[in-house]
Amino acid sequence: MSYDSNWEVVIGLEIHCQLATKSKIFSGSSTAYGAEPNTQANAVDLALPGVLPVFNKEALRLAVKFGLAVDAEIGMRSVFDRKNYFYPDSPKAYQITQMDHPIVGVGHMDIELENGETKRIGITRAHLEEDAGKSMHGAYHGMTGIDLNRAGTPLIEIVSEPDMSSAKEAVAYMRKIHSLVRYIEISDGNMQEGSFRCDANVSVRPVGQKELGTRAELKNINSFRFVEKAINIEIERQIDVIEDGGKVVQETRLYDADKNETRSMRSTEEANDYRYFPDPDLLPVVIDEAYVDALRKELPELPEQKKQRYIKEFELSSYDADVITSSRELADYFETVNAKCGDAKLAANWVTGELAARLNKEEIEITDSKVDAGAYAGLLLRIKDNTISGKIAKDVFEAMWQGEGSADEVIESKGLKQITDSSAIEAMVDEVIVNNPTQFEELKSGKDKMMGFFVGQVMKASAGKANPGQVNQLMQKKLKG
Amino acid sequence: MSNYHTKSVTELSAMLQAGEVSSVELTQYFLDRIKNNDDKLNSFITVCEEQALAQAAESDEKLKAGNAPLLTGVPIAHKDIFCTDGVKTSCASKMLDNFVSPYDATVVTNMRAAGVVMLGKTNMDEFAMGSSNETSFYGGVKNPWDTLTVPGGSSGGSAAAVAARLAPAATGTDTGGSIRQPAALCGLTGLKPTYGRVSRYGMIAFASSLDQAGTFTQTAEDSALMLNVMSGLDEKDSTSVDKEVPDYTTNLNQDLKGLKIGLPKEYFDEGLNADVAKVVEAAIAEYKKMGAEIVDISLPNSHLSVPAYYVIAPAECSSNLSRFDGVRFGYRCDDPKDLEDMYKRSRGEGFGEEVKRRIMIGAYVLSAGYYDAYYLKAQKIRRLISDDFKAAFEKVDVIMGPTAPDVAFKIGEKSDDPISMYLSDIYTIAVNLAGLPGMSVPAGFVNGLPVGLQITGNYFKESQLLNVAHQYQKNTDWHRAIPEDFS
Structure with a gap:
């Protein structure tokens, strides 16, 4: 990174990880990737009038496993809430998520720094929620197509503390979480298919300043490489803004990989009030110690x-x-x-x-x-x-x-078999000595460095097939005369 | 000249089982009654003549084969809030005027499986929001006892249709009194079961934590037969309760000696029409004669039920009705400029005034900065109200009082005054907030208009409620009265 050391960077990540359930979190539709648009969307996914969500207990199992794997508190009573907002790929116009009572509470993940030290990154929480569908722009003569196959795919959103202080640390943390979810087999972690993606909250402040700088949220980054690039470019942008006498605005920004820049998605004036409230269609999810213990035993x-x-x-x-x-x-x-x-x-x-x-x-x-x-x-x-x-x-x-x-x-x-026939190697050794008399004298006079030269020459003469150990031994023998 | 319309479901069922009448004959009879009379009432949005007759023919086959369930071949009407496969399901809204459901609500599935024939879909307040059935996109429903008055709401179409005997029975839904109040105003037996007793799957949601499906019938005995078919755990509804469904007909004839009836003093206050009060008192006196014991009780927080309800119900409705966005089904405005324009105009043009009022109230009480003061506080009140009932049921078996503060009011009388309209559910709303089962039973008349006695029971005590109502109906005949113009 090119920014100078007068600046301190603060990064927190929100990782969205699809859980590897066969069916969706609140409906029986398949979660398989790549089907024809809307072939995996039933009445519940389409949010037809009168339909109701039914919680898929497999998603619960996988989320609890994650909590155990990051040594987190498990929510013995978690509650689903509605996050209300209008968007065509959100068919109910609300997302079912968990607000005040998430399934996974405070935990942590250790990362290795470049200097070999270990740093502990705090995990604030991880909650269950449903994924949205996809809007498909362009292909429909000025209209937008909606594919609801992905709508209702179970996710856990893993929220970190703002404990990372460089893009490299953020990537290291993301890789660790990615590796973990695959280890414990709760997600395929497929980033191309969007099974694992992250939002990064980035802010900068002058070294020594206590309060955090204003943060920007970088949305939906789906590769390790882009996370690093997006964060670095955003750090540079924020420092430039401040150094030019401006102020960083709290906003959501999108990373454009082609242009390698971030740009504003929504301004604060349009900031949504999501009107969260407990979803009356779903009962609180209550689990007991026996349930958690059984899952602990299942962990690899x-x-x-x-x-x-x-x-x-x-x-x-x-x-x-x-x-x-x-x-x-x-x-x-x-x-x-x-x-x-x-x-x-x-x-x-x-x-x-x-x-x-x-x-x-x-x-x-x-x-x-x-x-x-x-x-x-x-x-x-x-x-x-x-x-x-x-x-x-x-x-x-x-x-x-x-x-x-x-x-x-x-x-x-x-014919790459190593030559181990001593007489054959010795012949090559002799030939090299004969061809390099000056160097051999130097070696004899104590210039040990020349040993490497001779071994190298013999190896070369054998097209690499001579046994290097034997070559060495023979050279020693010749030296002693 | 046959008079099937004067028969209860129980009687019609017996006739069908005995082969005295066929389902096709009976179905045609009620279809004709609808055709000849509903122009005076506007109680149906959709009449399913062809499907009904086909269903009836199937039911006749089953009856012939023997061992057919009791309700086989009985024609009924469904409130247009229940999704019905292949049939328009409008919720009385312009928003869903073009919506044909691709699936059946669980209540409809259960009825179908029991051989019940669907005559059609009844009118209602738009999205079940209203107490007079005046908010329907398809126009108001008239009360068969006096067509200048309202039938009550929101299930006004079901109430009017059964009161005029255009159908022997109908389904309804009750979020704050939407079965009991119209049952009272139309002189019917209305039953709202315990929250969770009947599946809500396929019932278009108004306020999810309050909505419950129930019945309009002539008698408590009929309600029991219907409830037998409707009730039970549904895996598609997480709030439906896994509790055994008893045969609700077996307990009907138990005598009421020693039954403790609680009379909450708050239900007999100055808001109650004095003549209605007299009718209710006479009904209580009837129970005394049957050996019941009257206990004065108090539900001290009941005055908070209407304000709490008008926070919680709109909050839930504002979210539940967000799916009507013009994207996937239902009404979409003409030539939208862009996405926002499509949302705004589709919803602005597709919803009626009362629905929009409640969506706006709901969005307000859930918004940041107001949530604690309104939504959370209302939830706390809701708990207090439940606790009041809990304490009461430690002393009494059932609670009685008026269902509504007055008899049916004139069409248009309250339509410009939402608060006075909301107060017509003042005695019913607390029961929904607590999730208890409740009934309204015909108890007499004031100025030729029916008065309902409200009976509220403890959780899952539908059997007891039905028993209490049935015993009253054995000793009175208010429930047998039919409006003159439809006799």
Whole structure:
């Protein structure tokens, strides 16, 4: 970030996370994504006259699981309220949500900072609510189309404390929550499909000022990259406004990814009065300790627990353990690789190294990796038994990624098997020494740095196939004469 | 010359079961009565001649096959607030003049399953907001006892239709007295069950925490038969109660010796017409003769019921009626300029004055800064009112009093004075706020217009209420009276 250190940034996030229920939160319609418009909207979703909502208890289960996973207070009696506002994709003209008595109360989530420290981000609350439908502009000759398939999809809105002080922290927190909801299988977390999106409340204040600056709310950001960009651009905008002698206005702003700017959506004059009141169609949701305990038992190993276990059990670094446990799928992948190759450190290095880099480059998730965990373990086994060197392994991996077969098949077909025949290596060593007499003298006179040069030359001569350990040994032998 | 219209549902059911009359014959008879008489009353919005006769024919098949449920083949009318599959469901509003429901309300489903034939949909106050049936988009309904007077509301069409015997019985809904008050003004037996006894699914919501479906019948016995079919848990309505439905007819004949009747002093105050008071006192005297014991009680917060109701009901209605936005169904204004224009004109043109008044009151009492002073305070009053009843029911079995402060008033008399109109529900509203079951039973006449006795019971004591009403009807014949022009 380019803003100077005279400014302090305060960020709070509201994350909307779709719960992975089969049917909607107050109707029996399917929540499956991608159906023809309005084919998953029944009388209740259409808000026909006379229909009534019936609460889907599965959404309750998933919300309580989330609360337990962030160590939060659970609302033993939660109440649904109506948030009244007119918009065509909100068929009842009110959203059923939870205001004063949410299902999840105060909790927290720890994030890793770049300097290796851990920071605790407060979670204010998380409440159950229904998603709206979608307005489709443009395609209908000056009219707007309404698709109510998404209307009534269950959400939890996870509200954080304003505890984050940079876009990076906000992204780290969002990633942690994203990873968690997938770990505990309460959401598919699919950001392209809008299953996981966030609003960011951003304000700035001069360092040392106690009271918070005026905040702007950035709406509906649905990727980690955009969250970071949108917050940073908004911070810059606010600082510019103040430094130019202006005032930040409390408003809702929309991030435009194409122009990389935020712009005002609604001004304060049009601010809605949502006229919240308890929904008389729904009874308060009352749960007991036994219910909560049963769900606690259902929780899988959480990311933080898994991370600590990896550090202890596999002696992984905190950093590696953090990266690997950042998603349940990645951790599962790592565990499969580890189980098959029997070397946790090797597995960790290769999962966080070569594989992670490749996934990053292709912008795909571990679940879409072209090399599965079993095949990847096969590759690491060949490193472990000295069939190939680490360097060759990278080429083999590349071939495997291109679909050229298993590690063994690639090694075989490309003739990449490591040369371990001492006499063959010795011949190459001799040849390199003969061709580089000056350098050899330097090495003999104690210039240890030259050892790397010779090993490198031999490796080059062998097209990388010579066993580097053996090369080293032979060089030592030659040196002693 | 047949006189089916003088028969109660119980009597017609017996005749159908015995094969003395067919459902088709009976249905045609009432369709003809509607055709020949309803121009004087305007009690129906929609008459379903074809469907009714088809349903009747089906019911006749079932009757022939034997073991048909008791109400099989009995024709009735539904208030036009209940959604009926394939039939216009207007709630007496221009907003829904073009709305044909794609589904049946649970009450309608239950009736259909019991073999009941639907004659048509009755007129009402727009969205059930009114006490005189004058707010209907389809014009007011006239009281069969004097067509210059109102039938009461909001279920005025159902009340007028049954009073004139255009239908042997009808359904209604009661949010603040909308069954009991018109039943009183039209000389009928009206029953509003405990909140949660009957499903609200498919009943177009006015005020969700108060609305309850019930019946207009000639006798308490008929109410029991109807309630048997209507009641019960409905998974589609979270506020319907999972409580066993007894056979409401079995308890009707219990004698009333030792029954404790509470008379709240607040129901006999200066607002009550003195002649109406005399009729009610005479009815109480009748109960004394049957061995009941009269206990003076007090419901000290009852004077707060009308103000609290006119905060809570509009608050809920302002939200419930927001879905009528011109987007998916119902009225949409011509040539909207933009979205806001569409909302404003569709709602401005689609709703009548009283509905708009209540939406505005409701939006006001829920708005930021007023919520605590109005909505929350009204909820607190509501609790006090419930507590008053709770205390009373520790001393008595049922509470009696007048259903309405006066007999039917003249058409137009109160239409420009909403407050005086609201006060015609002064004795009924508290019962809705508490969620209790209540009835109105014909108890006599003042100047040729019927007077109703209101009987209120404890939660889910419909059986007892019906028993108390039935015993009175065994000893009196007010409920048998038919307006002269329709006899």
